[in-house]
Amino acid sequence: MSISRKCVPFTPFEGELPKSTIAIVTAGGVHLKEQEPFNIADELGDLGYRIIPEDVNSEQLMVTHHHYDHADADKDINVVFPIDVLRDLQAEGFIKAGARKHIGYMGYTMQLKAMYEGTAREIANEIDKGSRADAVILTGG
Amino acid sequence: MKGIPTVLITVSPEVSAQMRPPRALYPNGFKIGNSLGGPGMRDLQRRVFRDALSLLNQNTRPGEVVMREYPDYGQYYEPPRVKK
Numbered sequence: 001m002s003i004s005r006k007c008v009p010f011t012p013f014e015g016e017l018p019k020s021t022i023a024i025v026t027a028g029g030v031h032l033k034e035q036e037p038f039n040i041a042d043e044l045g046d047l048g049y050r051i052i053p054e055d056v057n058s059e060q061l062m063v064t065h066h067h068y069d070h071a072d073a074d075k076d077i078n079v080v081f082p083i084d085v086l087r088d089l090q091a092e093g094f095i096k097a098g099a100r101k102h103i104g105y106m107g108y109t110m111q112l113k114a115m116y117e118g119t120a121r122e123i124a125n126e127i128d129k130g131s132r133a134d135a136v137i138l139t140g141g
Numbered sequence: 142m143k144g145i146p147t148v149l150i151t152v153s154p155e156v157s158a159q160m161r162p163p164r165a166l167y168p169n170g171f172k173i174g175n176s177l178g179g180p181g182m183r184d185l186q187r188r189v190f191r192d193a194l195s196l197l198n199q200n201t202r203p204g205e206v207v208m209r210e211y212p213d214y215g216q217y218y219e220p221p222r223v224k225k
Contacts, residue, residue, distance in 0.1 A: 008203035010163040011144035017194055028176075068173045076180030085177065085186045094191060127145055135197055137190070138149040138162075139176045 027107025029065025
C-alpha cells in the first residue's frame with residue numbers, strides 16, 4: 001500500500017459502527033512483555049513494530065519508550081492503548097468487535113523517511129491483510 | 142485496496158496537524174501519555190474512544206484536528222507548540 005504525500009489520505013467510512021471491527025495502532029511503544037522491547041539505546045529510534053494479538057490480556061502489555069512519561073500507562077495501559085475500553089464498547093454494542101490484531105511501535109525516530117516509506121507501509125499492510133479491521137484508531141504517547 | 146479509515150487521538154494537536162491527519166480528536170488539556178484520560182478513568186476513556194470513533198460518521202474536514210472538552214479529566218496541560 002502506498003501513502004499519499006501530496007494530499008490528505010482520507011478514506012471514507014461507509015459502514016456503521018455497530019457492524020464494524022476496530023484495530024488500535026499506537027505510537028506509544030506498547031508491546032507484549034514477552035516480545036523484544038524497542039531499542040531505546042539507538043539514538044536514531046527503533047523502526048520496528050510489534051503485533052498485539054486480539055485476545056491479549058492488558059496485564060501482558062508494557063511500554064518501552066523514552067520520549068514521554070509513561071508512568072500512567074504503566075498503571076493502566078488503556079491511557080495509550082485502550083484495549084479494555086475497546087472491549088467495553090463491544091459489550092455495549094457500540095462496535096461489533098476488536099480486530100484480529102493491533103500494532104504497537106515507538107513513535108520516535110530520526111529516520112523519518114524510513115518510518116514514512118517503510119514502517120508506516122508495513123503497518124498499513126499488517127492491518128490490511130488479516131486484521132479484518134474496518135477502521136483504525138491511532139494513538140500517540 | 143482503497144485504504145483504511147483512521148481516526149487519530151492526539152494530545153499534541155499542533156504537531157499532529159502538521160501531518161494533516163484524515164480525522165483527529167484532541168481532548169483539550171490532556172497531557173502527553175494520557176491520550177484516553179488518566180489511569181483507571183474508565184468512563185472517561187470510553188467517552189473519548191466513542192467520540193473518536195464517532196468522527197468516522199461526521200463531516201469533519203480532512204487535515205483538521207477536532208477539539209473536545211472533558212471537564213471531568215480534572216487537569217489541564219498546555220500542549221506542545223510548534224515553533225514558527
